[in-house]
Amino acid sequence: MNSSRIFTEPKIETLKMGNKGPYLILGFFLLMIPVANAGLFNSGDITLSVDQKDYYFMVGEDAIIPLHIENTYGKEINGVLTYTYTQEINRGGMHMSYSNSQSTTFSVKKGKTTQNLNFGTSDNPATLEVDLKFVYTEKEPRVVNLEGIRIHFVTDESQKKNQPGGKSASSERYSPPQQSSQQNPFSQMQKQIDEMMRRSQQPQNPREALQNNQMTQDSSALKREIENQIKKQQEMKREFREKLFQNPELQKEHQELLNQGYNLTDADFNPISNDTGSFELRYQNLKGEKASISGEMNNGKIENLKKDTPxxxxxxxxxxxxxxxxxxxxxxxxxxxxxxxxxxxxxxxxxxxxxxxxxxxxxxxxxxxxxxxxxxxxxxxxxxxxxEKQDYWWILLVLLVLLLAALGYFAYKRFGKKSKPKLEVKKKSEKPFDYRSESIRLIEKSKRLFEQKRYKDAYGTAAQGLRLFLSYENRLNKEITNDEIINFLREHKKEYKEAKECFDLCSLVEFAKYKANKEDFDRIIEKAKKIIEGDK
Incomplete structure (x- = not known):
């Protein structure tokens, strides 16, 4: 039930690497610094350049690199800027490499400008290699490739070796990947997704495990065990993607978007098994307009396929x-x-x-x-x-309560008899429904049912516990179906994917479409408890 997330849109974040091990959160933002306009040439072009090939920064210092841009078209040019980085880390006798690629819509003003690229900071020595690509259309598709910029984080000023000798690149004709009539559309889409996965995939679980490990003498054994787990998960995701892309209808919708000028930029895969799960493919054209294809695959058959375009x-x-x-x-x-x-x-x-x-x-x-x-x-x-109608209703209700209270007071004064004081019996106030505790109780009950091999009841009770919590947490306070709560969360821009994964697998087992197993059930319990206890 692990999801694969690739090629996210650029966000303003910071690169950090903690003391217990390396981890990477790379931010990418642009600070615009206007420079004097240049004269215009007869033929238009865009040139990207940097002052150095290698940039050195102290650990903890922001890696800010000035990118010089020259636009001789005499007007502003809009396009898509993509950067791909590769990070090499050597730590505790182990070599690690992480790669990622991100894109954003980008405008280049006429003349000469400088824009600062901030690649964040690092708490440990590390090296990044960055490639920049700017794609735009001016009478024909054009691309500027500026590659091989290296960023070094060092611990001592003496290690800084900043030297002049920069890099520059001008535009050239760009030929987007086109699918010929003889090529298999499945192979084209599979190749594109695999390339995106290769660039962006980062082993999350091994990284966290290695952070907490002291790199003792058995670290190599731990690494092999973690790598085997990751390999198994990646194999399941790979098989899921292959089965997914063999679907002719999906291939047709994908090709139609490519023909309309959209490029595949992002994808979510949420496999439950190698032939069951949900997916979403996201696209964007040079105007910044976005489109998507989403759906579910159940036992190798695609269901509920939807395409959304402007x-x-x-x-x-x-x-x-x-x-x-x-x-x-x-x-x-x-x-x-x-x-x-x-x-x-x-x-x-x-x-x-x-x-x-x-x-x-x-x-x-x-x-x-x-x-x-x-x-x-x-x-x-x-x-x-x-x-107004609501206001009148509340006004009438308040007046009625006040009238009844006044009548009761006068009746008591006139007819009430004084009596000996009696022990006051405090009426217990009704406790509010503790939906969180009730949800946890149902989750624990489902675990006992699973141990008793009552698998269908176990999955159903687990789904009931999660459904109860989400209903009351979102103030719906009523019995609700899985689809209704997921649609509510999606419409209100709330996190829903992990809950949907739990519900989908529970439903498959309840309706005998999927064989129960302890590994999947434990994952459901873990995710459900995380959702229920997450706001404590």
Missing amino acids: EMRRELLNKLQQNKKFKEYQKQLQKGGYSQQDIEISYEKEKTIIKVNYANRENETATIKAEVVNNTIKNVELQMVEK
Whole structure:
């Protein structure tokens, strides 16, 4: 139930390597420093350059490298900047290598500019080798490749060997990988994903284990054991990807996005076994527009395959705006002083949900909700929340309570008899429902059921415990299905993938589609307890 995450979008983070062992969190951000504009040449070009081939920094110091850019097109050029880094670490007699690649949309102003690249810092000596690539389109696809920039983190000033002698690179014609009619689309996509995995895959579990290990004489045995575990997991993920990419429908959707100018930039694989799990492929074009293909594979068969593109979203909205009922509701809201706020689009197994949200000056809200089934608009309805009616209801309720209290007071004064003081019996206040403890109780019960070999009941009870916690934690406070809670988390931009993995595997076992085993069950219990106890 481990997920494979590759090629994340660049974020502002910091590279750290703790005392117990190496780990890498590489940040990438750009600080723009304008420099005097250069004269324009007759023919346009973009040149990237750095002042040195090797840069030396003290451990703990930010590795900031000025990147000089010359744009002679006479206008701003937009494109995609990709950097690939490789880190070599020698520690405790062991050699480790980590690679990663990330991309971001990037604008180059005309003339000469300098932009600072910050590659973070390190707590231990290390060496990074960085390659930069800028891809853009100006009459034709162009690329600038600036490779072989080395960053050294050292512990002593005397180790710094900064010397002049930089590197530069100009643009050249860029030929994106094209799939010929004779090539197998599965092979092309598999090769692309494998390359992304090779660049970005970092052995998380071995790294954490090696951090806590003192590199004693048996470290090589520990390393072999960890490597075997990782190899087994990677083999499962590789087989999952191979089975996934053999699907003709997925190949067709992938190729259509490539033909529309999208490039595969990111992917999530969440295999439960080598032929069962979920996936999402993410794409981006040179305009920065994003698209995705997602779905699930169950016993080698792809289910619930969905493609999402800006073009599809615009088409859905155009269809909705042509719907007669939608026009009536929209006209009604506009007459009532409502204005459109935002649009939400979500995907379920058999349908797409569109919500167009409105509000007025009194902060009363309304939503026009529609379903799209087989590319047809259905079930258009208007949902309104009127603030005034709610306010009147509460006012009436408060007045009624005050009236009853006053009547009770006067009745007591007039008819009540004084009596001997009696021992006051304190009424126990009802304790709030401790949903966290109840969820943990169900998780522990599922473990006992598994030990009794009541596997179906064990998986069902584990799912019930996790479902109960998520329902009350998100203030739904009611019995809810797995799909309903996952859709709620996804719509509200909350973490849902680990919970979905647990629910999916539990459902497979409950419906006899998957054979129970202790390793998978223990992972479910571990993930469920982590979710339930995570906010303590």
